Amino acid sequence: MARVVVVGAGIAGLSAAIHAVSGGHHVVVLEKKAKIGGRGTSQNVDGYSLHYGPHLFDKAGPFFRMCKKLSRVKPVAKSIRLDKTDVIGYGPIRPVGNIKQAAQNKRAIKQKRLANPYFQAVNFLANWGIDYNDYRIKSVVKSRLCASNEGWIGLIGRLGAALDEVGVLIETRCEVKAIDNQQVYLTDGRNFSCDAVILACGANGAKRILHPISSQLVERKFTNLITTFGSCIEVGLSSKPMAGKHCIIDLEQNAALIDYAAIQPMLGNMGSHISAIVTGIEDDRPETQLESLLDRHIAGWKKHIITELRQSRIAVGYSNRIEFDTFGNHKILLAGAWVESDYALSDAAADTGKQAAHGINSIL
Numbered sequence: 546m547a548r549v550v551v552v553g554a555g556i557a558g559l560s561a562a563i564h565a566v567s568g569g570h571h572v573v574v575l576e577k578k579a580k581i582g583g584r585g586t587s588q589n590v591d592g593y594s595l596h597y598g599p600h601l602f603d604k605a606g607p608f609f610r611m612c613k614k615l616s617r618v619k620p621v622a623k624s625i626r627l628d629k630t631d632v633i634g635y636g637p638i639r640p641v642g643n644i645k646q647a648a649q650n651k652r653a654i655k656q657k658r659l660a661n662p663y664f665q666a667v668n669f670l671a672n673w674g675i676d677y678n679d680y681r682i683k684s685v686v687k688s689r690l691c692a693s694n695e696g697w698i699g700l701i702g703r704l705g706a707a708l709d710e711v712g713v714l715i716e717t718r719c720e721v722k723a724i725d726n727q728q729v730y731l732t733d734g735r736n737f738s739c740d741a742v743i744l745a746c747g748a749n750g751a752k753r754i755l756h757p758i759s760s761q762l763v764e765r766k767f768t769n770l771i772t773t774f775g776s777c778i779e780v781g782l783s784s785k786p787m788a789g790k791h792c793i794i795d796l797e798q799n800a801a802l803i804d805y806a807a808i809q810p811m812l813g814n815m816g817s818h819i820s821a822i823v824t825g826i827e828d829d830r831p832e833t834q835l836e837s838l839l840d841r842h843i844a845g846w847k848k849h850i851i852t853e854l855r856q857s858r859i860a861v862g863y864s865n866r867i868e869f870d871t872f873g874n875h876k877i878l879l880a881g882a883w884v885e886s887d888y889a890l891s892d893a894a895a896d897t898g899k900q901a902a903h904g905i906n907s908i909l
């Protein structure tokens with residue numbers, strides 16, 4: 546049994562802790578913020594579960610599988626429908642009542658025709674414009690991409706509760722400043738020793754901690770890592786400007802609008818819950834770009850706002866990711882959506898948490 550410190554209580558850190566504790570290790574999770582979940586959670590405000598931008602999960606992927614496995618009451622997942630997903634300038638990805646067009650679109654998507662707008666739209670919905678990922682494309686096409694009835698806060702809560710039940714301490718408001726020879730130093734002045742560390746504190750957080758340990762390796766590995774940023778607006782509206790559509794994709798702007806309430810009516814059947822994202826932003830005023838996009842596609846939305854949450858620039862995903870055991874000889878493993886995995890986004894976070902936990906014995 547090893548003493549393992551997990552730095553960060555986002556999806557990667559929670560997954561690492563769950564798998565490390567089931568591997569028989571003694572685990573402590575340290576999180577710098579007041580709450581767990583990182584970017585992959587939501588907060589309940591005015592009856593809406595507001596996220597950090599649109600978040601859809603693959604119901605067969607590692608993240609949701611883990612949530613389901615650890616829950617006594619199974620979470621409910623509802624799929625985003627392609628007949629209710631419009632591509633601006635082209636129409637629905639799966640048009641009802643136009644069998645010929647539907648068959649053509651299906652073929653273009655199956656053959657991954659890069660120049661085809663319907664394939665481009667599926668690819669955008671799958672990864673928000675980051676790397677192409679076959680697994681995630683399949684999840685869109687096979688209707689596995691879902692929203693849950695409880696928002697991501699409910700799913701994250703299930704992971705936290707599972708760790709609590711087995712006695713794993715998650716210390717919040719606890720920021721790791723440095724690691725040196727299996728000694729963990731906190732910004733509040735405390736320090737303690739451990740056998741292994743799993744860094745699940747995001748790419749920037751990990752880079753800061755790793756730099757003093759092995760600056761050359763850090764420079765080499767992190768220089769190639771590419772981060773895609775996005776800007777998001779999430780609003781609860783008293784109206785239904787998307788008129789029952791699940792999603793609108795604007796390929797020219799690298800943008801999408803989804804209505805959680807249309808996908809999952811348990812999230813609010815009176816109005817709508819719109820989540821809009823633009824990615825690959827160069828503009829220094831991305832929010833303005835997003836607002837004018839909303840004005841164009843759901844005119845009048847501002848008059849019906851009940852509640853809202855905005856992110857002007859947030860890391861959505863990564864390319865050229867880093868191997869989880871790159872710093873293994875320092876007894877440090879990596880977990881997060883920025884770590885190499887067959888999966889993407891939150892599924893990559895959950896998968897790499899598992900990889901890191903399973904790798905503990907090999908670095909001791």
Ligand SMILES: Cc1cc2nc3c(=O)[nH]c(=O)nc-3n(C[C@H](O)[C@H](O)[C@H](O)COP(=O)(O)OP(=O)(O)OC[C@H]3O[C@@H](n4cnc5c(N)ncnc54)[C@H](O)[C@@H]3O)c2cc1C
Pocket residue numbers: 552553554555556557558575576577578581582583584585586597598599600601602603673719720721722745746747750775777822859860861862880881882883889890891892894
């Ligand atoms: C706009 C947007 C849309 C997205 N859409 C989707 C989607 O549709 N589907 C999907 O599956 N995924 C989506 N994602 C991706 C998903 O949110 C992330 O992949 C996932 O949440 C990353 O989890 P993580 O644990 O790797 O990192 P994070 O969530 O960033 O967690 C890192 C944690 O470490 C903590 N931390 C940092 N430094 C320290 C330190 N020094 N000491 C202690 N703690 C520290 C942070 O506070 C944070 O809680 C989206 C992300 C964004 C931003």
